[in-house]
Amino acid sequence: MEFTLDLKQDLKLILTQEMKLSLNVLEMSVNDLEKFILKEKELNPLIEVDFSNKFNKKSSNDDEDFSPLELAHKEESLIDYLEEQLGYLSLSKNLKFLCSYIINNLDKRGYLPLSKKEIKNFTGFSLKDTEEALKIVKNFEPIGICASNLEECLIIQLHKKNINDMILENLIKYFLIELSEGKNKEICRKLKISEEKLKEYLDEIRKLNPIPARGFYMGDNINFIIPEAEIKKVGEKYIVSILEENLPKIKIKSIKNEENRNFYNSAINLINFIEKRRETLKNILELILEKQYDFFSKKDGKLKKFTSKEAAEILNLHQSTISRAIKNKYILSDKGILRIKDLFVLNGLKEEICELIEEVILNEDREKPYTDQYISEYLENKGISIARRTVAKYREELGIKPTSKRRIKGI
Structure with a gap:
């Protein structure tokens, strides 16, 4: 009885590990999956990787010695650079x-798309430790790294240069859009400057520098988006075509002895997981x-309301x-x-409301910004009934600060 029970527990553990790897492969982007395949090749002597289709189609590099490993190395160089700085600290x-977690979650620009609360929830550490880790990484080179947005990135650089000018900071915080539109006279009037x-x-x-990661893996020949599939017209209808050539092909060497059985099974699993990802x-x-x-x-076709929850129910998958x-x-x-994520629309009316909220706030007087109640x-006057709490919720989702944080002081 005890032997049978232990055996079932072991089998459950193995299945859990396989499922976890399968889910990880499912989540990977083309670039991440390619790097994962390369790492598996280093670990598994039976795996061969064929890049011929991928680089014959995409690469403009005429050097016969060009290797896909060069791309992977360059893409990782920013993380390596930051991890190296982290290694010097006691x-x-x-x-x-926490610092390593933050570094590995930076986006392609070098910005951090996660909030303090999200990092705290994902890692289980305290908010105090999270804030301390953020402070540490923000002091690393290149200056501006780990900012949450463009405005913070620029202000970090100002502070590093010992420039503490509130008017300049307010110009960056609240008027970058107006600057790009050339509304100089309006900006001067609101900021009361010449x-x-x-x-x-x-x-x-x-x-x-608006992109602190530039010079590491932001080169034109490195940091390109690789589409997973194509939706194209064939005859009179549109179809989905997976772009198989965007991933290297995996081949398995023949087994010479039973000692290689585990490597063989591992390679087969990898191929199966990639195929499941594709399907x-x-x-x-x-x-x-x-x-x-x-x-x-249609040329003027609009996206309709369709959620990932509805897709999960139709396909009998978990959301x-x-x-x-x-x-x-x-x-x-x-x-x-x-971006595939953008093809799911939670609520068409919500998108319209968010656009209106953003438009109202962009045109407000920064000395007397509008309250959520006013919005x-x-x-309501435009025929859209929405509570103040909902306005606040949508405003936060848009990344727009509350009234008190948008008001310009000391000008």
Whole structure:
């Protein structure tokens, strides 16, 4: 009885490990999966990787010695550079882990897309430790790394240069859009500065680097988006075509003795997981195409309400599986390269409301910014009934600060 019970527990553990690897493969982008395959090749002597289709089609490099490993190395160089700086510091095990977690979650620009609360929830560490880790990484080179957005990135660089000018910071925080639109006179009026002073500020801003990761893995030949599939017209209808050539092909060497059996099984599992990833993604995309057919087939087609929850129910998958399958993945279409996630629409009315909220706030007087209650009443006058709490929720989702944080002080 005890032997049977132990045996079942062992089998359950093995299945859990396989399922975890399968889910990890499902979640990987093309670039991440390619790097994962390369690492598996180093560990497994039976795996051979064929890049001929991928690089014959995509690479413009004429050097016969060109290797795909060069791309993987360059893409990882920023993380290596930051991890190296981290290694010089004498930190507690918890802080070192948190710093490494933050570094490995930076996006392609070098920004951190996670909030303090999300990092705290994902890692289980305290908010105090999380804030300390963020402070540490933000002091690393290149300056501006780990910022949450463009405004913070530029202000970090100002502080590193010992420039503490509140008017300049407010110009960056609240008027970058107006600056890009050339509304200089309006900016001068609101900030109560001369056009000559504004020109000085502009010269200072132009010296700052909006993409701190540039020079590491942001090169034109490295940091390109690789679409997973294409939605294209064939004859009279649109179809989904998985772009098989965007991934290297895996081949398995023959087994010479039983000692290689584990390596062989591991290689077979990897191929099966990649095939399952392809099938899951294709099923999701075919369903998206069915639900959003007008968007792809008509020049002025609009996306309709269709959620990942609905897709999960139709395909008999868990909603988290849908989220993993579409994470950081793109498709090619007549309308350009599209992020798959954006093809799901939670609520068409919500999108319209968010656009109105953003438009109202962008046109407000920064000395007297609108309250959520005012925006609620403004929308009510336009025939859209929405509570103040809902306005606040949508505003936060848009990344717009509350009234008190948008108000310009000391000007």
